[in-house]
Amino acid sequence: MVMGEMTQEVGIAVIGGGPGGYAAAFRAADLGLDVMVIDEAPRLGGVCLHRGCIPSKALLHLSQLINDAKASGELGIVFGAPTIDLEKVRAFKNRVVDRLSDGLMRLAKQRGVQVVQARAVFEDSRTLRLQGADLAHIKFGHAIVATGSSEIALPGLTFRPGGRVISSTGALELADVPGRLLVIGGGYVGLELGSVYAALGSQVSVVEMLPRLIAQADEDLARPLVRRIGETFEAVYTRTKVADLTEGDADVEVTLEGAMGRTVERFDRVLVAVGRRPHSRGLGLEHTKVVVDDRGFIQVDDRQQTAEPKIFAIGDVVGGMMLAHKAMYEGKIAAEVIAGQPAAFDAVAIPAVVYTDPSLAWAGLTETDAQAQGREVRVARFPWSASGRALTMDAPEGLTKILADAETGRVLGFGIVGRDAGEMIGEGVLAIELGALVEDVALTIHAHPTLTETEGEVAELFLGSTTHLLPPKQR
Ligand code: NAD
Numbered sequence: 403m404v405m406g407e408m409t410q411e412v413g414i415a416v417i418g419g420g421p422g423g424y425a426a427a428f429r430a431a432d433l434g435l436d437v438m439v440i441d442e443a444p445r446l447g448g449v450c451l452h453r454g455c456i457p458s459k460a461l462l463h464l465s466q467l468i469n470d471a472k473a474s475g476e477l478g479i480v481f482g483a484p485t486i487d488l489e490k491v492r493a494f495k496n497r498v499v500d501r502l503s504d505g506l507m508r509l510a511k512q513r514g515v516q517v518v519q520a521r522a523v524f525e526d527s528r529t530l531r532l533q534g535a536d537l538a539h540i541k542f543g544h545a546i547v548a549t550g551s552s553e554i555a556l557p558g559l560t561f562r563p564g565g566r567v568i569s570s571t572g573a574l575e576l577a578d579v580p581g582r583l584l585v586i587g588g589g590y591v592g593l594e595l596g597s598v599y600a601a602l603g604s605q606v607s608v609v610e611m612l613p614r615l616i617a618q619a620d621e622d623l624a625r626p627l628v629r630r631i632g633e634t635f636e637a638v639y640t641r642t643k644v645a646d647l648t649e650g651d652a653d654v655e656v657t658l659e660g661a662m663g664r665t666v667e668r669f670d671r672v673l674v675a676v677g678r679r680p681h682s683r684g685l686g687l688e689h690t691k692v693v694v695d696d697r698g699f700i701q702v703d704d705r706q707q708t709a710e711p712k713i714f715a716i717g718d719v720v721g722g723m724m725l726a727h728k729a730m731y732e733g734k735i736a737a738e739v740i741a742g743q744p745a746a747f748d749a750v751a752i753p754a755v756v757y758t759d760p761s762l763a764w765a766g767l768t769e770t771d772a773q774a775q776g777r778e779v780r781v782a783r784f785p786w787s788a789s790g791r792a793l794t795m796d797a798p799e800g801l802t803k804i805l806a807d808a809e810t811g812r813v814l815g816f817g818i819v820g821r822d823a824g825e826m827i828g829e830g831v832l833a834i835e836l837g838a839l840v841e842d843v844a845l846t847i848h849a850h851p852t853l854t855e856t857e858g859e860v861a862e863l864f865l866g867s868t869t870h871l872l873p874p875k876q877r
Pocket of ligand 1: 587612
């Protein structure tokens with residue numbers, strides 16, 4: 403430490419102001435602790451709010467409007483082709499982000515949480531050096547590392563500002579609507595942002611190295627979405643890799659190599675969406691006892707505590723599902739443990755949602771995982787073609803699925819594909835979390851006609867009989 407440099411003592415230093423970091427900070431402040439959040443960005447919200455979940459959902463809402471307007475012709479209401487004013491679209495998206503980030507900054511202030519813009523580096527297990535701030539050092543009682551993750555580029559490839567090869571951040575900036583867009587990676591980002599550009603008018607192709615798109619979800623659940631992608635995208639290449647990629651002035655030349663052999667194609671833009679890597683390098687963690695595994699994830703126990711008792715870590719940087727709500731849950735655990743409460747990560751189910759059209763959501767055990775684990779489960783599926791509500795919404799292609807222990811009937815997993823699947827998965831998560839039996843779900847009265855009714859009917863079907871479908875034996 404250099405003499406004369408400013409040092410401040412804080413109870414908890416939270417490094418990273420994304421959903422995990424701000425949830426941890428706010429919970430700690432509510433528990434009466436003295437908290438500072440340090441982030442390189444000037445405002446709270448992290449990738450999720452500024453360059454991820456929120457802007458993408460604003461754009462996906464607009465894509466849904468376009469798709470609905472197009473589909474309504476068949477239902478007797480004909481709209482003309484949409485006129486897309488990109489400037490206004492960007493303004494809408496930015497308005498949403500600004501409103502939410504203003505709210506977060508206000509909440510931080512009202513709670514007395516100090517927000518400092520700087521890059522934080524550990525000097526030892528009690529001290530952080532702040533780069534880029536007037537304040538040079540922090541002596542902390544506890545630290546919570548919530549530094550998140552960033553997009554993986556392909557080997558030898560970098561995302562150049564203004565370049566034709568873009569990451570999700572670039573795609574969300576919506577510089578233009580490219581004529582032909584290649585999406586590399588058929589996971590969450592690839593399908594969500596690919597769908598946005600397809601709705602806006604791009605000819606979208608997707609290349610995925612695995613045998614199928616969105617391989618995290620059970621195949622039967624993914625099927626209606628994969629079918630729709632097949633209809634709305636120009637091409638879907640599975641079991642395929644990008645063998646070569648050359649960015650020229652006018653386009654990008656891409657060599658695809660896979661099940662269909664080797665082809666060379668030209669695209670106006672290429673979106674790389676092949677996953678994210680944790681932000682654990684360059685943090686000075688080597689000056690502490692914190693253990694980082696060979697993939698860069700910080701090792702923590704079920705209390706989010708690292709090998710250095712005063713340092714906790716949460717969110718994408720500790721691995722597992724790289725989802726904002728999982729980070730927020732972990733952040734609150736860390737804050738409570740530091741406050742002396744008997745908290746630990748004991749959530750049974752973390753919901754996953756893909757906000758496409760149709761949307762896809764699942765929680766708890768998947769059928770694929772159950773098979774891999776050799777676990778005896780029973781499954782029931784309720785097709786939305788038998789749901790009055792789904793038909794009134796012209797959404798008959800959906801499916802609601804329940805998975806339960808074969809012997810006890812305890813609910814272990816839930817899956818939904820169809821309109822608003824993400825809004826409905828909460829019931830499944832709650833059932834799993836409460837240790838509900840399938841019978842409990844079946845005996846819960848669901849409003850008629852609603853999409854959530856399919857969650858009650860699938861449970862009834864599991865038990866042998868439901869009103870709107872013949873029992874399996876008679877079908
Ligand atoms: P992902 O892991 O969901 O998907 C990446 C896909 O790319 C995988 O299917 C993988 O097999 C494929 N892939 C990897 N390398 C490839 C290659 N060289 N060529 C072709 N395919 C390749 O990752 P993502 O879509 O980049 O999203 C990153 C993270 O962000 C996810 O882990 C997710 O948790 C999070 N996210 C969540 C949401 C949501 O909750 N709705 C939305 C966007 C992102």
